[in-house]
Amino acid sequence: LNRQAVFNQVQDYLDQNYDLRATIMITGSDNGSGYEPSCFDELAVGAKKHEHFLDRYHLNRKIRSRLSKMPKILQSKLFQGVHNWDNDQVQIVLDTCEFQANDADSLEAIQLLRSYLKRNWNYLKPANKRSLATETVCLGxxxxxxxxxxxxxxxxxxxxxxxxxxxxxxxxxxxxxxxxxxxxxxxxxTLPISIMPVKVAASYFLKQPFTQHQGIRHGSISLDAATSSAMGNLVKAIS
Structure with missing residues (x-):
């Protein structure tokens, strides 16, 4: 329930169980508030090497959300460019999306996505381009x-x-x-229990409480016309 307390516990665990001087530390997060790369840099002080990755789940969700009004082919092209860490392809796709945007909200979403990718670009670099053996990296x-x-x-x-x-x-x-x-x-x-037993017959819960009902009221319609008239026929129909 306390992020800083958890980070302190992780730091203590690393210090007690690892010689960080001989350790490559790989971290990943959504890079949100409190989980920025700098927070993990503090955990990796003294490590042989530290590589931080932007979590792919949040990345993919961000792309789908920002390009929700764009054609699927453009989304696929952007996913491909990000996966290959090809900034030229990413910029071409974003430029195309901006050109095709037909309302202010869509244009703003694309511009926000461009800023998001630029801000996190270094953390999108694939493991095989960081001199890391890909079979040892299991992110997510x-x-x-x-x-x-x-x-x-x-x-x-x-x-x-x-x-x-x-x-x-x-x-x-x-x-x-x-x-x-x-x-x-x-x-x-171990949990404290302070429930006092109460003895109540089951019939207590099965009883239907007495409710005062309004009795049936009787009445009649007086007829001041001939029985063959419209009012007379109505009286005969309901009596």
């Missing part, structure tokens, strides 16, 4: 594991108390690790 694993939690805890406007959030995280983690039954027993034994 952390993000996919985050989704096990975020899909359950973040969506549909959910909100939690800290105690409830910690309990749900413990349940999800234990389920993933195949330790759910053990964790539930442990949690049951």
């Amino acid at each position: 694993g952390c993000e996919s594991n985050h989704r096990r939690f975020t899909y359950r805890l973040k969506h549909q406007g959910r909100s939690w108390s800290k105690a409830g959030l910690k309990a749900m995280i413990a349940v999800i983690t234990s389920e993933i690790n195949g330790q759910l039954e053990t964790a539930m027993i442990k949690m049951t034994n």
Whole structure:
């Protein structure tokens, strides 16, 4: 629940378990607030080498969102240019999108995407162009594991108390690790329970409460006309 506390814990873990002088550190994030490359640079102080990547999941989502009104072929071309780290192709595609934009909102979205790619371009460089063995680089694993939690805890406007959030995280983690039954027993034994037993007969809940009903009211329509008239026929129909 505290980003800085987590970073401190990670730093302590790295210091205790790794000789960073002989370690190539590879990090990845969405580069959002609190998770900028500079934050990971602090974790990598003293490392043999540090390579930071922009998370592909967020990159792909950003491209699809900003180019949602553009033809699919242009989206594919941009994905290809970014994947190959080909800035010339990326700029050509963005120029074409700007030319085809037919409203101010679309044009603004393309310009925002251009700024986003320029700002993060160095972190889009593929592993094979950074002298990293591609078979040792498995990016996105952390993000996919985050989704096990975020899909359950973040969506549909959910909100939690800290105690409830910690309990749900413990349940999800234990389920993933195949330790759910053990964790539930442990949690049951440690959580304070202050529920007072109340003895109530089941019939109490099955009773229908008495409700005062309005009785049937009787009435009639007086007839001041001949029985063969329209009013007389109406009286005969409803009586």
